[in-house]
Amino acid sequence: MSSFPPFSSRIVYLPHSDIDTDQIIPARYLKVTDKQGLGEGLFADLRRKPDGSPDPDFPLNKPENSGASVLLTGENFGCGSSREHAPWALKTAGFRAIISASFADIFRNNALKNSLLPVVVDAETHARLVNLLALHPEAEVAVDLASQTVRLPDGFEVRFPLDGFSKRSLLDGVDELGYILSFAKEIENFERRHESPPGEVAA
Amino acid sequence: MNSPQTLFAKIWDEHVVVQEDGAPSLMYVDLHLVHEVTSPQAFTGLRTRGLRVRCPDRTVATVDHSIPTIASGLQAADKEAANQIRHMEENAAAFGVKLFGLSSPQRGIVHVIGPELGLTQPGMTIVCGDSHTSTHGAFGALAFGIGTSEVEHVLASQCVLQRRPKTFEVRIEGRLGPGVAAKDVILALLSKIGVSGGAGHVFEYTGSAVRMLSMEERMTICNMSIEGGARAGMVGPDDTTIEYLNGRPYAPAGPAWDRAVDRWRRLSSDEGAGYDASVTLDACALQPMITYGTNPGMGIPVTGVVPDPDRTDDGAMKEGLKKSLAYMGLKPGQRLLGQPVDVVFIGSCTNSRLSDLRLAAGIIKHKKVAPTVRMLVVPGSQEVKRQAEAEGLDRVFISAGAEWRESGCSMCIAMNGDQLEPGQYAVSTSNRNFEGRQGKGGRTFLASPLTAAAAAIAGKIVDVREMVNS
Ligand code: SF4
Numbered sequence: 001m002s003s004f005p006p007f008s009s010r011i012v013y014l015p016h017s018d019i020d021t022d023q024i025i026p027a028r029y030l031k032v033t034d035k036q037g038l039g040e041g042l043f044a045d046l047r048r049k050p051d052g053s054p055d056p057d058f059p060l061n062k063p064e065n066s067g068a069s070v071l072l073t074g075e076n077f078g079c080g081s082s083r084e085h086a087p088w089a090l091k092t093a094g095f096r097a098i099i100s101a102s103f104a105d106i107f108r109n110n111a112l113k114n115s116l117l118p119v120v121v122d123a124e125t126h127a128r129l130v131n132l133l134a135l136h137p138e139a140e141v142a143v144d145l146a147s148q149t150v151r152l153p154d155g156f157e158v159r160f161p162l163d164g165f166s167k168r169s170l171l172d173g174v175d176e177l178g179y180i181l182s183f184a185k186e187i188e189n190f191e192r193r194h195e196s197p198p199g200e201v202a203a
Numbered sequence: 204m205n206s207p208q209t210l211f212a213k214i215w216d217e218h219v220v221v222q223e224d225g226a227p228s229l230m231y232v233d234l235h236l237v238h239e240v241t242s243p244q245a246f247t248g249l250r251t252r253g254l255r256v257r258c259p260d261r262t263v264a265t266v267d268h269s270i271p272t273i274a275s276g277l278q279a280a281d282k283e284a285a286n287q288i289r290h291m292e293e294n295a296a297a298f299g300v301k302l303f304g305l306s307s308p309q310r311g312i313v314h315v316i317g318p319e320l321g322l323t324q325p326g327m328t329i330v331c332g333d334s335h336t337s338t339h340g341a342f343g344a345l346a347f348g349i350g351t352s353e354v355e356h357v358l359a360s361q362c363v364l365q366r367r368p369k370t371f372e373v374r375i376e377g378r379l380g381p382g383v384a385a386k387d388v389i390l391a392l393l394s395k396i397g398v399s400g401g402a403g404h405v406f407e408y409t410g411s412a413v414r415m416l417s418m419e420e421r422m423t424i425c426n427m428s429i430e431g432g433a434r435a436g437m438v439g440p441d442d443t444t445i446e447y448l449n450g451r452p453y454a455p456a457g458p459a460w461d462r463a464v465d466r467w468r469r470l471s472s473d474e475g476a477g478y479d480a481s482v483t484l485d486a487c488a489l490q491p492m493i494t495y496g497t498n499p500g501m502g503i504p505v506t507g508v509v510p511d512p513d514r515t516d517d518g519a520m521k522e523g524l525k526k527s528l529a530y531m532g533l534k535p536g537q538r539l540l541g542q543p544v545d546v547v548f549i550g551s552c553t554n555s556r557l558s559d560l561r562l563a564a565g566i567i568k569h570k571k572v573a574p575t576v577r578m579l580v581v582p583g584s585q586e587v588k589r590q591a592e593a594e595g596l597d598r599v600f601i602s603a604g605a606e607w608r609e610s611g612c613s614m615c616i617a618m619n620g621d622q623l624e625p626g627q628y629a630v631s632t633s634n635r636n637f638e639g640r641q642g643k644g645g646r647t648f649l650a651s652p653l654t655a656a657a658a659a660i661a662g663k664i665v666d667v668r669e670m671v672n673s
Contacts, residue, residue, distance in 0.1 A: 102399065180356055
């Protein structure tokens, strides 16, 4: 069975661009030494009012959005820090795919390593999704990694880009470290001809 | 004859261990820097698989993000932070990794101590579970931030999978005017290209202005390359680089030094090497910069006015700007000059080195911090702290009414108790003005150490040129 089977889900829409990792999970939640409990920190400041109570207007807090596993956002999602706590928190909260016009590089890498699919769409498709949700907030999209497509309820289908390596890794559940370690010989050979590490020579 | 190559291409090509068709390159890592926040889960991963650290001699750890700066001991840290610091100590001991721990006189912010100790060298590939690893590119290294899964990969294999980025030349010509600092150069660049303008690229900073900059100034600029979306920023090594490294504890010495220098001198981009993108800045035209919004690309000259969201046609930009101004409590068309501030923070891996503290102290000397302002000065490392104290800079700050702290990340990320209160305004020499970055509800103006120090004295945002000229 595929590690990333096709699925359909409702969509939570966060209508802003440049959502940084400090907003996805504020630094005060980074003092953990495991991956537990990070869902609590997800959008912690955005989803609460200054007095600490939940903000009913924040999209993730709306009852109809509970259980959604697709997030739609503005461009350059995940900019800022390299904290992998961001995709961990999104995964913990049940998200499996994020649709945006673009992602920050490190976030995209981190997401892929956690089976969180970054779906890049063009501006037109993005606008179509936003309009769809404005009319039908309960609409579901179908995400299929094998065919690299997202399908809307009206039948509109769009193909999203993903490099073959990442796609295969997600579908087959490839263990990346295992892949890297399969090159032990090559790494050894490389080290033999490469310079020595920095040393405490002058001290 | 080979075709001319960029600095980036030379380092990249030299570090590819395996290149399979369609797969990312397997890159060898010369130096892996580790800190307490992004590494615990990676060490746990090693334990689960029964793996060791492949190259402990290429791995260096420190504690900086969650540590207290009020005093040096663990007893000053909160329970969670203390737990994280202890984890780092245990992991370093268990896996044989060199650690500059809480009691080490050589500890400091990871991006300050790497260069300071001479660990950071030209031509190296350097990674760290931290986006500001781009700082080390100032030495002509290829240095970029990675996530915790990749930290585990590097610990286990000394390699990381990467796709080759494109190159982006940032040419800066001319000379900076009085009152204008390296921080203003990078804030000006970010205001020009935006926070995703460099995505998928590596910046190389070139031009006469860059050649005139000290290593510390180059670090300030490379540090914030990530704020433009570029994973890395680089400067070709030259005499300034070599002079800086000579005699550092971990720099090569004796015949090895001569061989290294020989190699380093061949690294810079060849004449005629091509870049995928480029932009030019005129250093002479730059002014002191300040940010008004909630990302580092939202910067203006300090004398400028806050932009009007209604004057942009781009819908997303309009909304983003509106949201930022609402958070910042600022109005379109408003001047920032005269804006009252509550806190001034001098510190972070962007601006906490000796030269930054000297700039700030030069403004503060014989003056007093405004009674309405809390000023926090946090040196980037214990070594910077010692040097500053040897010059009497601590006295300058303390007698002006500022707080002088132990080294650490402190209010740059607000994990250790040093933070803004909701609604407070800060002028900060750090690198991120994101919502809540310096404390929940806190509002950040990013600026140079000069502009920050001037704001501390005046109690409001001022044009530092009026102080340096008079
Ligand atoms: S000083 Fe700030 S930006 Fe630099 S490493 Fe520490 S937290 Fe990150």
